[in-house]
Amino acid sequence: MHLDKTLDCIGLFCPMPIAKTKQELDKMNPGQTLEILADDPGFEKDLPAWCRMTGEKLVALEKEGNIFKGYVTKK
């Protein structure tokens, strides 16, 4: 997978990981992929839900230990 940017949201709680994801995607170009790192347990459900609402493409969501890695391609 080609990554264009990584966003570190470790230590942040809802709604900040989603807020930062949105703000970061706003700065990127369509087709570019953002990697988001987060450890808020809610992020595992919140990122797919947010992508469903906004139409952004969730490419993958992985879990490593207690860190989630989300991959979103800008629509």
Added chain:
Amino acid sequence: MKDKMTIILFSGELDKAIAAFTLATTAALSGMEVTIFFTFWGLNVLKKTTYTVTGSQNILQKMFNLMSPATLPISKLNMFGLGPWMMRRLMRKSKMASLEDMMKLARELKIKYIACTTSCGVLGLGPEHLVGEVDEFAGAATYLAEARESNINLFI
């Protein structure tokens, strides 16, 4: 048409305001148009200064505003201000966003603030007492017109 959400913020407590602003900012971040209607105790969230007592108010309004300052209590375990202090400290320690952070984000996301004119009138509050971000001063009909077009309407 854009999805819309409205919240009536009736409560003037820190914990409830945080809940309202968490949902409002997340909805706006998800592409919804969000309106918050501040009424009664909820207006305390918008007060510019701690004690909003001015010459234009009658004695009861002055007393009321003195006893209902902009320093928000919490809805349980307030313990004369110790509760909110502990809550803010815990939130900072766990790096949770503060109410002020979320209100700043709300403005960046263009969340609309409506202040209830009836409550403002009863409490002797004018635009000069509230933060400059209030978009409209209006009443129930304005709120209902917005709520009718919205998919999500909350009363907090």
